[in-house]
Amino acid sequence: MKTPSRVRVPIFVRHAPALPGERSSPAPTRVSSPAGRSACATPGGKSQDAASVHRRRFYSDFCILTSVFLLSLLLPHPSCAAELRGQVELTNSKDPAVRRDRDYAGVIIWLAPVGRPAPLPTPKHAEMKQQDKTFKPHVVAVPVGGTVDFPNLDPFFHNAFSNFAGQPFDLPLYPPGTTRSVTFRRPGIVRVFCNIHSLMSAVIAVVDTPWYVVTPTSGQFRIDDIPPGEYQLHIFHEHALPENLQFLERAIAVPDGGLTLPLISISETGYIPAPHPDKHGKAYPPQNGYGTGGH
Numbered sequence: 001m002k003t004p005s006r007v008r009v010p011i012f013v014r015h016a017p018a019l020p021g022e023r024s025s026p027a028p029t030r031v032s033s034p035a036g037r038s039a040c041a042t043p044g045g046k047s048q049d050a051a052s053v054h055r056r057r058f059y060s061d062f063c064i065l066t067s068v069f070l071l072s073l074l075l076p077h078p079s080c081a082a083e084l085r086g087q088v089e090l091t092n093s094k095d096p097a098v099r100r101d102r103d104y105a106g107v108i109i110w111l112a113p114v115g116r117p118a119p120l121p122t123p124k125h126a127e128m129k130q131q132d133k134t135f136k137p138h139v140v141a142v143p144v145g146g147t148v149d150f151p152n153l154d155p156f157f158h159n160a161f162s163n164f165a166g167q168p169f170d171l172p173l174y175p176p177g178t179t180r181s182v183t184f185r186r187p188g189i190v191r192v193f194c195n196i197h198s199l200m201s202a203v204i205a206v207v208d209t210p211w212y213v214v215t216p217t218s219g220q221f222r223i224d225d226i227p228p229g230e231y232q233l234h235i236f237h238e239h240a241l242p243e244n245l246q247f248l249e250r251a252i253a254v255p256d257g258g259l260t261l262p263l264i265s266i267s268e269t270g271y272i273p274a275p276h277p278d279k280h281g282k283a284y285p286p287q288n289g290y291g292t293g294g295h
Contacts, residue, residue, distance in 0.1 A: 081225040082254050084111070084211075086261035088219040093239065093268040104219030106139035107237045107266065108205040110212035111223065114230040114251060121210040123183075127151065128192070128202060130158045135192060135202035137214075139238075144187055144208045151179035159195040161279040166190035166206060170279055189236060193276060198284035201276070203238050228256050239268045 088107045090098050097103040112118060121143030129136045131153040140148060152158045152174055160180065161170040166188030171180040173196075184190065184206040194200035205212070211231075213221045233252050235245050244267050252259065278284055 080228065080256065082228050082256060082258040084223045084226055084252075084254060084259050084261065086221055086264060088215055088221070088264045088266060090219075090237070090239075091265055091267050091269075094271075095239070095268075098268075101217075102219075103217050105215055105217045106137075106203070107215040107219070107221075107235065107264075108139065108141050108203075108207075108212065109215070109221055109223070110141070110205075110207045110209050110234050111226065111231040111252075111254075112209055112234060114232055116229075118209040118211075121145065121208070123147070125149065128160075128204070129153050130160070130194070130200070133194075133197050133200055135160075135194075135200055137202075139203045139205070139214050141205040141207060141212050141214050142184060143210060143212070144185065144206055145183070146206070147181050147183045148204055149179050149181045152176055157196065159279075160192055161195055162190050162192050162204075163279060163281075164189075164191040166204070191238075191276075193279075195279045198275070198278075203236075205236055207234075226254050226258075228254050230254075233261075235264065235266070237266050237268075239271045240266050241270045244269070 086109070088104055088109075089102075090104050090107075093099055095103075123145035124142055125147050126140045126142050127149045128140050129151050133154065142148060150158075150160045150171060153176075155176050157173045157175055159171060159173050160182075162168055163170075167182075167184050167186060167190055169182050171182070174180055184204070187206050187208040190204040190206060192202040192204060205214075211223050211226050213223050215221050231252055231254060233250050235248050237245065248264060248266065252261070275283070
């Protein structure tokens, strides 16, 4: 009996993507294969079975997906931070600027996270000028670790000191055109005075949170970059009694879309301005209402 001859069937196979270091062939290769068997030819003339082709395709797809995943890690992602908006007003004030001009500047608002520590604030620099026998601005807020500069822009000597709670300090007399600085290491309200001019006063709020603001004249405020969550709202205004401020403080929840607070109305009822002593605890000698020094 004659042995049946093998029949070679022409087939076309598209090459799988090349492995690293190989050159891919764009055109399919014609291969003759015995009937009933599958084969493909590589550019070098070697044949591979279907399983090898699938492995190479799998490797190629895996490399593509891995590259996409790694690239997604490097791309910036949208922030989840929210913002807090609000408005303050001052009532029952004896200050002409407040009553006549509705000047609501100088209220300090800050947030303390509930049930978790606040992130370490980035130290910042602020400036409080001594000009026209006045501290400008009158109220400044800095995070713990922040520094406040006190440039002397008047044509005479100045001093700046605080012996109240917060962080006591004393900057000796320094001449016009120079500056001195203080770095604040712990939170608290620092009341600032000049040992020469008795009517000069200011407030520095040192807060242990990155989320704080000092209101402008309009009383409108906004705190940005707040992670959504629970917070305690804190308020300070130097002409408001502590019990009035405590009544206004509250727990709030900041959602992903941010939060607008209802009007915060701060009453100055009960506030009585009182003279303060100099840095030695003694009364200022009278000199046109500004103390000693001939100015």
